[in-house]
Amino acid sequence: MSKLSMDPTNNSTPTEFIPLRPSHGTKGKEVVLYANYFKLAVKSLTLYKYTLKVAKIPKQAMKSDAKIPEAKGRKLNRVVALALEQVGNAIPVVSEYKSQAVSLEPLDLPKDGTVQVPYSDEGRDDTYKVTFQGPTEIRVGDLTTFLTTMQGSSSTFPLFEDVIDAVGVVLGHYPRAHNGTASLGSGRHFPLNLTGEVQALGRPGFNTIIRGYFSSVRPATGRLLLNTNVSHGVFRFSxxxxxxxxxxxxxxxxxxxxxxxxxxxxxxxxxxxxxxxxxxxxxxxxxxxxxxxxxxxxxxxxxxxxxxxxxxxxxxxxxxxxxxxxxxxxxxxxxxxxxxxxxxxxxxxxxxxxxxxxxxxxxxxxxxxxxxxxxxxxxxxxxxxxxxxIPGQALRRKTTPDETREMIEFSCRSPFANATSLVQTGRKCLGLDENPILAKFGVTVDRNLLTVKGRELPPPQVIYASLKNPRQLQKPSVTEGSWNMRDVKVIKAGKSIQAFRWIYINTEFRSNPPPQDVQGAMSGMFNFWRNMGIAIGNPQNKDGESIHIPRGASAIKCIESAFAKYQVHPQFLFVVLPDTGTEIYNALKTLADTKYGYHTVAMVKNKLVKEKGQVQYFANVGLKVNLKAGGINHKVEGGVTLVREGKTMVVGYDVTHPTNMSGDSENVPSMVGMVSSIEPELAQWPSTAWTQDGRVEMLSATLEAKFEERIRLWLKHNPGRPLENIVIYRDGVSESQFMQVLDKELPYIRAACRKLCKQQPKIALIVSVKRHQTRFYPTDANNMTSSRNIKNGTVVDRGVTLARVWDFFLTAHTALQGTARPAHYTVLLDEVFRSTFKLEAANTLEKITHDMCYLFGRATKAVSICPPAYYADIVCTRQRVHMNEFFEGSDNASTISDAAKTQIKSRTVHENLKDNMYYI
The missing domain is CATH 2.170.260.10 (paz domain)
Structure with a gap:
């Protein structure tokens, strides 16, 4: 495994290693914020950590290849608890009741470290053996000394992982041992008996949503912190x-x-x-x-x-x-x-x-x-x-639309409400006060939320073409990260759209031609797009055509039957859907994207014909159309630093895994999506997508071939220009996987560069993460939005971070409701910013990332995560649509034949679309 050098005397420029933070950022107006962290005081004790292995003892001799059923879930928790009662009565010991135990002294164990636990369940009397491996001595003082001095012997990443894990086990013991709490994953705990924290879902309310609390121990400069957050879980009937x-x-x-x-x-x-x-x-x-x-x-x-x-x-x-x-x-x-x-x-x-x-x-x-x-x-x-x-059983399937709507209503709370919950109900649920276990292990949790310093970065100026004179540029006013398209046109129209049709899909009755309100809306929308500057002619079927899909009929067969009748293949199909259901949408996109090579733009009827907000709806759909056609909707004044010189390619890639599947998900693939820029305006992001083994995050050798495609495409669109820099945003990996990205994925990227570039481009590799638990709350009414959130453009790179690791939290968007979730960026490799921008490296990376959030092509607002990562996630989502048989109705996913699985996985984007933004 690669190592992170923590030697302060080492001045060599890191290449394959996580770089040291060059400095903290300085740009922007300074503000003070609350963070959802509590300071931890931890005594410099020596703890003893054991790894546990639990196995059932067979009652009779079994074949050597026979599989002994494992203890899981509640049974595993109970077996571990009974084992700890045997060996830890006189010694304080804690556990997460799965695979770890932490004690203040070495446990009194048999010589082989194994104890036998009788257990009765499901009408059977069984015996399990629990093997304690260890102990490993955990010196808490080594971590606290390092955090104070930033000097020490730790050379792996994540830093002092064993110590942080041990302290986390201590802090997580109380909710896991409490009968009235359901614990999920590594740190989410849900009180089952608090009426105000529970609400029934759906009609009738078979399931419930429970407001719970997440906790995780985090290192920061000079201190150890407890990150807590409000979390929500959906549970089955009890x-x-x-x-x-x-x-x-x-x-x-x-x-x-x-x-x-x-x-x-x-x-x-x-x-x-x-x-x-x-x-x-x-x-x-x-x-x-x-x-x-x-x-x-x-x-x-x-x-x-x-x-x-x-x-x-x-x-x-x-x-x-x-x-x-x-x-x-x-x-x-x-x-x-x-x-x-x-x-x-x-x-x-x-x-x-x-x-x-x-x-x-x-x-x-x-x-x-x-x-x-x-x-x-x-x-x-x-x-x-x-x-x-039995209560506390998490729902494993996808929620229904009604359940999802009610979940959003229940969980969408103001920052103040969530912060109040953390310091009141959350502390009780997590057992942070008057907890004898914490006292014995020398852990004290501060009662107040942490305050940190942040900075509000100024927004870039967004530019469009003027509606009155398209040769002139127009600067719309940006308020709270949002603007409108009044009196403006797109900067550049895409390819002229002449061969196109529009379709009305109806499930109730046959209607050909489509209803007059739909015809009128479509005609008005085409005219609106022409005024927007989109190059679009008249449809091949002026009055449209209808596809009737009777209830219970196969959507894919009905749509394919209609497509088969087209004598001239259209560039675009504009499709009016009856509702937001997934079956028709999935069938449409799968056929058009993979088999026929048609650009499709789907609209829902009630949104299309509704007069209120219709102009904005037409504009939003038009932005997608122009991007699919290869156009540029808007740009930022002065361009994006580094990229505007035309010698830098920006790449984003992501892997998404099968989740919330009630059926067998072992054979369901994970989806990989990759996008890359091809011009300095950062408007067009062609993509590629593929599959790999399910729940595998690190990419294989396919990455090399796909990255070669991205480089070739950039060189094609930039003839005569050298590719000097590649800035990569890798979405979604956890800290424990950072070194794997450098060890396993980066070599494939370098190999692709060696094949196609005479002079090797410099690479910057940044991990972008949205699914984390850090939140910030305003402390001053003058520094909050109308939804009582922190202002858009707020960046935090100190207080909850380590001085030695180059990372920052950026809230580029304005949260209209709920609590804003910042994006977290961590630099894993930097051959670009420090060598080019010297002391301004941190400021420059923050500015580039922030500016790009204003360049998400289909929106008139800043988005929460930079477009390369955002687009890559959308590509993965579209890939799931192409293979929807695995995900929709996941109860039946395990019944799909091997031949059918192979056929589904073989679907790829049609040659007509692969170098366009078909996915937007």
Whole structure:
């Protein structure tokens, strides 16, 4: 692994190593902000860190290649907790209940470091072995000394990762050990019992959204910090399953099927009843609930719901007779095997209702469907009234449009509201006050949010062509990072659009030609675009044409049938969609982008014909059209520093992974998108896209070939000019992967440069991240926007950063609602800025990045992350659309045949579009 040199006497220019910060930025008006961090005071103790491995001990000899099921989730948490009780009673010890434990003293362990843990679950008594590897001595004082002096022996990146992880385990122990809190991932904790933090989602409210809190230990110059943030999680239904059945009102077969999907894979507690006639036991209906379990209940076991009773359940030899899907207790028959329990005859058939009456003296509800708490092959049919869903189970599927809307409404809060939650409810949830564990480990958390210094960078001047005289330039007024296109035209029209058609897609009834309101809006929009300066003629079909897609019909077949009739292939298709649904949109883009090579512009009917805001809507769509045609919509006055000389290419690339998939996502690919500039105005960003193995972040040898394509395209558009600099924005990698980017990806980039460039261009590689947890809040009413956020252009490069690492937070945009999320930029490689701009290197990089945020071509506002990273993410999103079979209806993703998967993955952008901004 490459090392980060921390030797202050080393003055050589770094190449393949993370560069030292040249200086802090100085440009802009200085402001004081709150940050969502608390200062940590940590005693210089020696901690002892263990790595844990948990394995189930098989009850009988198994084949050497047999796979022993792993302990996961709640079971793993509980097994680790029981193991710690055995070895840490007299010694303070904390854990994240998965793979780590941290103690104040070495633990009293057996010689082999292994303890055995008996564990009863799902009706089985098992034994697990927990192996403690270590300990590794963690000297907290080494970290605090380094942060104070910025001198020390640490040479890896991230800095002092083992110490920070250990302190993080200490701080995360309380919420993970608390029964009323659900913990997700490495640092998100959700209180389950606070009414004001929970809201039902959807109609009916099967799922809930919970306001929780994130925490992570972060190093900064001179101090250790705790980064906290408000976080939101969506959780599945919890409580008695009969309550959910009543909510669903299972009146039709369709209701029953939907309910089955709702409860699938839920983890539940099942009451195992005491046998009839056992001394001291009473039927549940006559007893009172005790603190541990109700009378008449022998024990409580945990199981996972396979679904409702299904005629397809069971193997060939032991197949129950299930009358219908969602069968009731008197509609399922099964054979009693020998030896038969008391009251039963071996070989005879009994209904589930009869079984519970004879064996347990329990009359079950005959109106409720049976729940299968076994497996599809070996079903265990349980009356619904004996099943209760365990709280805190995260939703793994994509939320519905209604759920998404309600999530946004619940989570969209002012900066003040979020900051207040952090210092009140958040501290309680995370256990930051009066916590004996923190006291024992010498950790104290300051009670006030951290204040930091920021700077407000001035916005660049945006320029368009004048509407009255296109040869003159017009400077619209920029307010809070936003402007309008009144009295202006685009700077440069793209290629003339002459061969084009427009289509109206209807799902309700056949309508040909399209309705008059749609015809009028389309005619008005084409005229509006001509006034904007877009080179567009008249459509081949003046009145438009309709494609009727009946409900339930295949959208892709209906659209392809229409495309097949075109005798002259259009450059552009302007398509009016009936709604915002994904099926028709996905079909349209997949066919047009990959098979036919048509530029498509999709519009939703109600937005198109609505008079209020129609002019702005026409303008926004027109900006996309001009970019697809190769035009330049606007630029910034004076150009972007470094790039304006015409010898620099800017590149952005990103990898997105399958997420929120309820089905098997192992074989679903990750999407890679890359864009690159081809001219000094930074208006056109042609792209390339490909796939790689799912959930793999680092790119493979394909990167070299794709980067060669980018260089060739730049050289084609800049004949006779040398490519002297390449500035790369790599989106989305975590700090733990920084060195991998340099070790694994950079060599492919250099190899591409060696093949095509006589003189090797200098490279700057910057990681851009939006999915982080740092937020800033204004401290002064004079330095906030109308939404009470910090002002656009605010940059922070001190206070929550390390002086030795070159990074900064930039909030280029204005958040209209909620709390603004800054983009975080970290320089991994710099052969450009320090050598060219010397002492102004930091200021120059901040200015270039900020200025580019005003050059996002389809918007009339500054965007939150610089366009190369933003566009690369959009390319990945379009790539997902091209392979939507993997993602839409992800329950069925695992049923796609291997041949079909290969065909889907082979889809590539059509030759007509590959060097254009088809994706915008």
């Amino acid at each position: 409580g008695p399953i009969v309550d959910l059945m009543r909510q669903c009102q299972l009146g039709t077969d369709d209701d029953v099927w939907k309910f089955n999907r709702t409860i699938s894979r839920l983890r539940v507690k099942v009451q195992v009843l005491s046998e009839k006639g056992v001394p001291g036991s009473k039927p549940l209906s006559k007893g009172k609930a005790s603190a541990s379990k109700p009378p008449g209940v022998a024990r409580i076991k945990e199981s996972v719901i396979s679904g409702l009773a299904d005629p397809r359940d069971g193997g060939k030899e032991e197949k129950p007779k299930v009358k219908r899907f969602g069968a009731r207790p008197n509609e399922v028959l099964f054979v009693i095997k020998a030896p038969a329990p008391s009251g039963f005859q071996a070989g005879e058939e009994y209904t589930v209702a009869q079984y519970f009456q004879i064996r347990y003296g329990r009359q079950v509800d005959l109106n409720l469907p049976l729940v299968n708490t076994g497996t599809k092959l070996k079903p265990v049919y349980t009356p619904a009234e004996l099943v209760e869903v």
